[in-house]
Amino acid sequence: MIKSVVRRLAVVAVAGALSATGAGSAAHAATAGEPREAACPPAATAVGFSDALDKTTAGTTKVGGLSALAYDRRTGEYVSVEDRSGTDAARLFFFHDPAKPEITRTLALTKQDGTAYDVGNFDGEGVAVLPDGDYLVSSETEPSIMVFDRTGRQRGSLEVPARFRIAPNGEGADNAGLEGLSVSPDGRHVFAAMEGTLSGDKPAIGEAVWRRLLVYRAEHHGGGYALTRQIGYRVDPGNRIAEVAAYGDGRLLVMEAAYDAAMGNSVRLYAVHGVDRASDVSAVRDLSAAPSRAVVRKELVSDLVHCPSLGATSPEPQTNPLMDNYEGLQVDVSDGRHRARLHLISDDNFNALQVTRVLTLTARLP
Secondary structure (H helix, E strand, O other), X not given: OOOOHHHHHHHHHHHHHHHHHOOOOOOOOOEOOOOOOEEEOXXXXXXXXXXXXXXXXXXXXXXXXXXXXXXXXXXXXXXXEEOOOOOOOOEEEEEOOOOOOOEEEEEEOEOOOOOEOXXXXXXXXXXEEOOXXXXXXXXXXXXXXXXXXXXXXXXXXXOOOHHHOEXXXXXXXXXXXXXEEEEOOOOOEEEEEEXXXXXXXXXXXXXXXXXXXXXXXXXXXXXXXXXXXXXEEEOOOOOEEEEEEEEEOOEEEEEXXXXXXXXXXXXEEEEEEOHHHOOOOOOOOOHHHOOHHHEOXXXXXXXXXXXXXXXXXXXXXXXXXXXXXXXXXXXXXXOOHHHEEEXXXXXXXXXXXXXXXXXEEEEOXX
């Protein structure tokens, strides 16, 4: 999640102008589905985008803060989680068509005793749908990975190592916890990624670019998932991990992102394969001092800043106005890895200068 001080100050400065001109209002539901496909180098193609969800409501609930994206095969719906719900109950949002998204329903998330999760105890960042239909949701608050049934009631959780807890209880940084979450297509593995670097993995000099991914394996008895290993990953300087999406046996797509007040948002998609053979770094105390083989290799699929704009506009400065705070990623490989369809969703942080946008790409995935 990006909570830029620059952005918050800018909202105060321009809110009056936005309301006067109508910019940033719900009236600009622009859908670019017409055939204007163009390359997003090196291996992706921009298909279209929709701002139809931006600054809208679902009943009396504001739509916004959408972080993560998954597909629910049981209902044919896409599902996203709201990362900051304020005084409202934390909830999932559902829609059918990424080209013309419209919220079909919401689902409040509650504890096992039936009381609601809210901003005081929940910061949803990742969502996945398990083979049995349960929803898996990660929260940055502790951080935690929770299992919710189809009614939204929590029925369990996955183990998270103690060192991943947010400081001072562990080595995690506030607002940089478990951001990415995905289930492998066969349902046998769950992957969870830290947005930021654990304090124990930071070098004495230089930027902290090392991240850890947790890998869980389905248990044959009991239907749960057991933590089996940690994987080391290195982001590009200045980037964070915004999301991960499993798209095959031992294959992950990692979404790295960054924000600059003058240049706007940037997003890069990297493929990682051989995850099932990657070194287990659970016992490595400091990734910055570990040998290079402790970190998985990655392959650039697309640098989205170089996509065509597709006619998109942005209420804040952007090198490419198609960009925004993309935090959700869903991958469909039903037509094969070399014709994969990718859907991204952006988190507007309920900010007048940001947009809730659904972007669709196609890509050749290794």
